[in-house]
Amino acid sequence: MNRKRVVVLARAGTARERTEAAIVQAGADVAALLDPATASEDDVRAAAPDVLLVILDAVVEQALEKFDGVLGDPALEILFDDADVAAKRDAWETARWSRHLQAKLHGHDDVLPPARDAAAMPTEVAAEPQGFQAEMDALSLQVAAMPDVPQSRPPTSSTALGAVVIAAGVGGPDAVRQLLGGLPVHFxxxxxxRQRIEGGQYDKLVRQMQRAAQMQVVMAQAGDALQAATVYVLPDGLDIHAAPAGLVFASTDGEPAYAALRAEDSALLLLSGADASLVDQAMAMRLAGALVVGQSADYCFDPAASNALVARGGEALSLAQLAQKLLQRWPA
Incomplete structure (x- = not known):
């Protein structure tokens, strides 16, 4: 197997050091470590990479425009990571990230490192009876074998109050970028x-996603009306409310419930790192006619929510298939 050549575009520091170690553990070669403040597109291309991995922080964000040529090169695989997250990974999370990289670089779905030492785990977890897991596995198989709940076709009225909701978390930014890149400008x-990120730096997320999406990407704000062909990044404390003129964003406590969305004209997608507690809400929306799909465990850093959805009779698809599913339901 040929070793992939990876160029890391990041500032010097702990995040870059840990990422470099993860790349080596993943069986790839670090072709170059480039600081975007001083490097250029020519420096990236001179290293002849197969993969360009960008570790994002505020300074790197400001310097990315001069790398638009390589970031848009279809011959290169582009990966992103967050500097704050990379710098805070412990040994187990670093090993997990390395396996995630390995899966992306070499095309397999084994993304988890060996389980943590049982002696280091909480007593109540380590002492869990083996029979309990066997019972849960059997129950999951029984539920998965149940027939699908029929889903209503979306209404054809131009006044339909629906939207596509994307839930993601750890490992989600790469998945979201790929999905948004597959949707047309006039979706x-x-x-x-709703992407869970540490520090609430949602303005940075808007800039990241705009580089990948064909649609306009904006920060949702209370009082704004929802418009088609627009990606809204939801910060903390916002939900959707129905108003006489349509759907608007409104302040709320806790996580959004999306109750104002017309289910039969909406979708809920559970991508990498989505909170597994969303599965109950997803199944309720599915029963009401919404399109509900998870991200396939292949190349998915954290498929817990998708796996739970599948165990309850839902489906999980690749990112390309997810984009196709949305376009089948809502042709652009």
Whole structure:
């Protein structure tokens, strides 16, 4: 197997050091470590990379425009990571990230490192009876074998109040970028992105996603009306409310419930790192006619929510298939 050549575009520091170690553990070669403040597109291309991995922080964000040529090169695989997250990974999370990289670089779905030492785990977890897991596995198989709940076709009315909701978390930014990149500029529904990130730096997320998406990407704000062909990044404390003129964003406590969305004209997608507690809400929306799909465990850093959805009779698809599913339901 040929070793992939990876160029790391990042500032010097702990995040870059840990990422460099993860790349080596993943069986790839670090072709170059480039500081975007001083490097150029020519420096990237001179290293002849197969993969360009960008570790994002505020300074790197400001310097990315001069790398638009390589970032848009279809011959290169582009990966992103967050500097704050990379710098805070412990040994187990670093090993997990390395396996995630390995899966992306070499095309397999084994993304988890060996389980943590049972002696280091909480007593109540380590002492869990083996029979309990066997019972849960058997129950999951029984539920998965149940027939699918029929889903209503989306209404054809131009006044339909629906939207596509994307839920993601750890490992989600790469998945979201790929999904948004597969949707056309005139996609006929609003897209709501609820991406859990540390520090609440949602303005940075808007800039990241705009580089990948064909649609306009904006920060959702209370009082704004939802518009089709627009990706809205949802910060903390916002939900959707129905108003006489349509759907608007409104302040709320806790996580959004999306109750104002017309289910039969909406979708809920559970991508990498989505909170597994969303599965109950997803199944309720599915029963009401919404399109509900998870991200396939292949190349998915954290498929917990998708796996739980599948165990309850839902489906999980690749990112390319997810984009196709949305376009089948809502042709642009």
């Amino acid at each position: 006929p529904r609003p897209v709501l992105l």
